[in-house]
Amino acid sequence: MPDLKPKKRPKQARSRASFDAIVDAAARLLRERDYEALTTNRIAEQAGVGIATLYEFFPNKEAVVAELVARLMTRVETNMEQAFSEASGMEPWPAVAHMTRRAVGSLVDERDVFRVLLRQVPFVPMLPAVVETRAALAALSQRVRIHAAGALDLPMPEEDAWLISEMLYNAILEVAFLDVSERKRAELTKELARLTYRMAVGRDPEAG
Amino acid sequence: MPDLKPKKRPKQARSRASFDAIVDAAARLLRERDYEALTTNRIAEQAGVGIATLYEFFPNKEAVVAELVARLMTRVETNMEQAFSEASGMEPWPAVAHMTRRAVGSLVDERDVFRVLLRQVPFVPMLPAVVETRAALAALSQRVRIHAAGALDLPMPEEDAWLISEMLYNAILEVAFLDVSERKRAELTKELARLTYRMAVGRDPEAG
DNA sequence: ATATAATCCAAGTAATTACTCGGAAAACTC
DNA sequence: GAGTTTTCCGAGTAATTACTTGGATTATAT
Numbered sequence: 001m002p003d004l005k006p007k008k009r010p011k012q013a014r015s016r017a018s019f020d021a022i023v024d025a026a027a028r029l030l031r032e033r034d035y036e037a038l039t040t041n042r043i044a045e046q047a048g049v050g051i052a053t054l055y056e057f058f059p060n061k062e063a064v065v066a067e068l069v070a071r072l073m074t075r076v077e078t079n080m081e082q083a084f085s086e087a088s089g090m091e092p093w094p095a096v097a098h099m100t101r102r103a104v105g106s107l108v109d110e111r112d113v114f115r116v117l118l119r120q121v122p123f124v125p126m127l128p129a130v131v132e133t134r135a136a137l138a139a140l141s142q143r144v145r146i147h148a149a150g151a152l153d154l155p156m157p158e159e160d161a162w163l164i165s166e167m168l169y170n171a172i173l174e175v176a177f178l179d180v181s182e183r184k185r186a187e188l189t190k191e192l193a194r195l196t197y198r199m200a201v202g203r204d205p206e207a208g
Numbered sequence: 209m210p211d212l213k214p215k216k217r218p219k220q221a222r223s224r225a226s227f228d229a230i231v232d233a234a235a236r237l238l239r240e241r242d243y244e245a246l247t248t249n250r251i252a253e254q255a256g257v258g259i260a261t262l263y264e265f266f267p268n269k270e271a272v273v274a275e276l277v278a279r280l281m282t283r284v285e286t287n288m289e290q291a292f293s294e295a296s297g298m299e300p301w302p303a304v305a306h307m308t309r310r311a312v313g314s315l316v317d318e319r320d321v322f323r324v325l326l327r328q329v330p331f332v333p334m335l336p337a338v339v340e341t342r343a344a345l346a347a348l349s350q351r352v353r354i355h356a357a358g359a360l361d362l363p364m365p366e367e368d369a370w371l372i373s374e375m376l377y378n379a380i381l382e383v384a385f386l387d388v389s390e391r392k393r394a395e396l397t398k399e400l401a402r403l404t405y406r407m408a409v410g411r412d413p414e415a416g
Numbered sequence: 417a418t419a420t421a422a423t424c425c426a427a428g429t430a431a432t433t434a435c436t437c438g439g440a441a442a443a444c445t446c
Numbered sequence: 447g448a449g450t451t452t453t454c455c456g457a458g459t460a461a462t463t464a465c466t467t468g469g470a471t472t473a474t475a476t
Contacts, residue, residue: 034330050455122242170378195407204410258425
């Protein structure tokens with residue numbers, strides 16, 4: 001694995017602009033092409049800086065991608081933490097619906113970038129920012145299961161929570177990546193929350 | 209998209225061996241390295257044939273990968289069809305458990321290859337063989353839902369079936385990819401089947 | 417046996433890649 | 447304003463890539 005940290009943080013306003021332009025350019029390129037087409041020379045060109053300027057701040061191509069992922073994920077994390085605290089006062093079913101909605105919502109704007117990063121770039125799913133966000137989803141499903149224990153509890157609490165969070169995570173991605181109207185996406189998101197609740201609790205949220 | 213069909217099928221035994229050696233070599237390389245490291249020259253070298261021999265049968269690198277995917281997926285499809293017919297006489301819950309077990313089982317042997325192909329190679333998830341197998345999973349979840357209608361039916365049958373199959377598909381992959389004992393994998397697989405049943409039917413398979 | 421078709425291949429090519437070099441220009445420090 | 451640090455960059459490089467060429471070798475057909 002190559003070094004994924006920027007080799008130098010910009011210290012002046014001018015270079016901070018270059019640094020940001022490089023990261024933004026990488027995102028812009030991923031919006032329109034595959035990861036395969038993402039080259040350092042193209043990033044620099046798109047960013048309007050010389051290729052040597054890119055290597056002034058990043059040790060290699062992967063570090064640029066890692067920085068982009070970090071930026072995207074902090075937005076997602078902020079969103080999720082906020083949603084989590086909002087949901088803390090809710091009943092289990094509205095809480096799950098709310099969290100699911102926010103999770104999908106925090107991905108849709110940049111869905112093309114997320115799709116390439118999370119589904120094509122080998123090292124991205126292993127990045128701390130991504131791993132931590134997935135862990136938060138596992139915590140959520142644990143919490144729902146405890147708060148609203150079903151008629152029959154699940155026999156393997158940890159494993160089931162892990163499975164539920166894996167399924168939820170992947171389905172959130174799929175729903176966010178879909179190219180449908182926002183109305184349709186909202187419907188699918190609600191159904192996804194319902195299915196998650198069914199898994200965790202063992203009965204439908206609208207059942208007696 | 210490049211042409212994914214082999215440019216020429218081998219007609220003699222000698223060339224059939226070369227053809228197979230090329231596909232096998234690609235699989236062998238993917239077992240140990242990323243897709244990025246899969247090059248035509250390396251494939252030919254691993255296969256013990258000249259690079260020009262590879263291009264005698266395949267128009268490009270992607271066609272080799274597509275042929276490998278086709279071979280891997282026919283084995284999965286055969287497995288699934290057999291499992292499907294076996295499950296046709298069963299009650300819904302044993303049927304789901306059986307199908308899930310077979311799905312995971314048909315991936316584990318080549319999990320390293322499947323992981324790279326399905327999670328890193330952009331065009332593989334769109335290949336007909338893969339799309340068709342996923343469609344079969346959607347049909348399964350539909351069937352379970354109808355056969356064992358829950359206390360409260362799902363409000364959006366098609367969308368819910370799609371969501372369930374997406375979640376099941378991804379979870380099957382995750383469970384198959386895990387590096388755990390076969391005993392642990394069997395436990396996880398059963399729990400996955402249970403969660404799927406909960407989603408589709410709205411109650412636990414062991415509940416009254 | 418001869419002609420035809422299938423199979424093989426090592427060396428080579430053109431393009432692309434990630435990344436470096438050597439130094440100029442601009443911005444801070446005192 | 448002299449000196450120091452930061453920022454910038456385009457030309458260049460070494461390595462790697464997918465793929466071609468031109469022909470040799472082997473099998474099949476008649």
